[in-house]
Amino acid sequence: LRDSVRGLMAYASDKRVTSRLTQLMSHILKHDSINFRGRRIPEQGLTTSDGRELLKGFNFNNTSVLGSVLFKQWTLNSGTGVISIADFNPMEHLAVPEGATHFSMCGAVEMIDFNSRICDVRLTNVVNSLITNVTAPITLTPVALPAGTGIKLFYLKIEFFQMVNTMQYQLRNGMFNVLSIIEVV
Numbered sequence: 001l002r003d004s005v006r007g008l009m010a011y012a013s014d015k016r017v018t019s020r021l022t023q024l025m026s027h028i029l030k031h032d033s034i035n036f037r038g039r040r041i042p043e044q045g046l047t048t049s050d051g052r053e054l055l056k057g058f059n060f061n062n063t064s065v066l067g068s069v070l071f072k073q074w075t076l077n078s079g080t081g082v083i084s085i086a087d088f089n090p091m092e093h094l095a096v097p098e099g100a101t102h103f104s105m106c107g108a109v110e111m112i113d114f115n116s117r118i119c120d121v122r123l124t125n126v127v128n129s130l131i132t133n134v135t136a137p138i139t140l141t142p143v144a145l146p147a148g149t150g151i152k153l154f155y156l157k158i159e160f161f162q163m164v165n166t167m168q169y170q171l172r173n174g175m176f177n178v179l180s181i182i183e184v185v
Contacts, residue, residue: 012159014061024058033048059179061174066180071094074182078152097175104128106125108154120147156179
């Protein structure tokens, strides 16, 4: 799972993400009711609603969880992968780190088959905007839906930038950047 979204995690993960995700997958495999103890697997645990609920809401950056950065409700159409935020105002609805002048939001949809280790990740458009007091809707639409079979995961990523001499620079500390699994189907 971690390897399949390594590109998304670049500036939105903490140093303990590997151990935290491994621990979570250990809890998820306990929901495998098909295999005997010692032979349980996370992918079987994810076929249960309890297993999917454990993975839903996982934050790759534990110092910056989605609920502490984004203060506006989003909606997800799990059939199309479209993430929408109505009446979004960056000044009101984001916890903006000191020095940030811009933010970006993007989403992703992934189909992952743990048995075959085949995954297909499809990104949405990226909304990059100046942090202002202007209200506008945000719509993140994947270019296509992922192919394959398995578990479908939906991600939301928020990053912050600083404009210097007409160039946007990634805030290197990553303290406020977010990558979260927002739904598991």
